[in-house]
Amino acid sequence: MTKENLQVSNELLKAIEVLKEKEWIDLTHTFGPDSPHFSAFEDAEFQTLFTHDDGFFAQSFTFPGQYGTHIDAPIHFVRDTRYLEELDLKELVLPLVVINKSKEAAIDNDFTLSVEDILAFEEEYGQIEAGSFVALRTDWSKRWPDKDLFNNKDEEGNAHAPGWGLEALKFLFKERNIKAVGHETFDTDSAVDYRKNGALLGEYYVLEQDTYQVELLTNLDKVPTKGAVIFNIVPKAEKASGFPVRSFALLP
Numbered sequence: 001m002t003k004e005n006l007q008v009s010n011e012l013l014k015a016i017e018v019l020k021e022k023e024w025i026d027l028t029h030t031f032g033p034d035s036p037h038f039s040a041f042e043d044a045e046f047q048t049l050f051t052h053d054d055g056f057f058a059q060s061f062t063f064p065g066q067y068g069t070h071i072d073a074p075i076h077f078v079r080d081t082r083y084l085e086e087l088d089l090k091e092l093v094l095p096l097v098v099i100n101k102s103k104e105a106a107i108d109n110d111f112t113l114s115v116e117d118i119l120a121f122e123e124e125y126g127q128i129e130a131g132s133f134v135a136l137r138t139d140w141s142k143r144w145p146d147k148d149l150f151n152n153k154d155e156e157g158n159a160h161a162p163g164w165g166l167e168a169l170k171f172l173f174k175e176r177n178i179k180a181v182g183h184e185t186f187d188t189d190s191a192v193d194y195r196k197n198g199a200l201l202g203e204y205y206v207l208e209q210d211t212y213q214v215e216l217l218t219n220l221d222k223v224p225t226k227g228a229v230i231f232n233i234v235p236k237a238e239k240a241s242g243f244p245v246r247s248f249a250l251l252p
Helices: 003-021 101-105 115-125 147-151 164-177 192-196 200-206
Strands: 024-026 044-050 058-062 070-073 094-098 133-137 180-183 213-217 228-233 243-244 244-250
Touching: 003 192, 094 115, 133 244, 164 200, 192 200
Parallel strands: 094 133, 133 180, 180 213
Antiparallel strands: 024 244, 044 058, 070 213, 070 243, 094 228, 228 244
């Protein structure tokens, strides 16, 4: 190893030491066969293949790619775009901005984030930086793992859950040049917008930007509004539209 390479190695080791001194927050739900999931999917199946009596413990897991806290690649909604394996590693590590609308979502389960909400947020916290991962905090994750609470259906069978408004997403990507978004619910769009539009227009728009989103995040209440960094670590499944992800944040 050359003197120059040794210096770089030492710098990396020091950087790791600094990072490990920071607080790390897990943003990922533990999921299983009984966990809440998108209504069109079957429950996950976990099966034991071998036990320690056989000499080793091994299992098989059957679930859709969009299960538990998961990442959606552009191909999930948009034809001829990138699969999960094509996302660059550096795209998966981004500055994190958290817009807290938990009080509003508690009062109105159909809360839909607007451009006005973003502008009000920026008046208090400053303009959202380009290249950020913006997460919508609604505290919906606190309903996990109760399926009924998470689905939140009324007597007519209509779900009620908060989400992003389409115009708010357009503002963030066009005017603030953010990189990706995340939220605590099954869908990008609020349930009321989905019923009104008959489609997940917000989710389509996000993935149409040739980027990804993370759904079913948790513990956003433990992360500051700005200053943290989000890591989205995911298996490299071939030609995958999405997969359960291990998302976590490093606090400043």
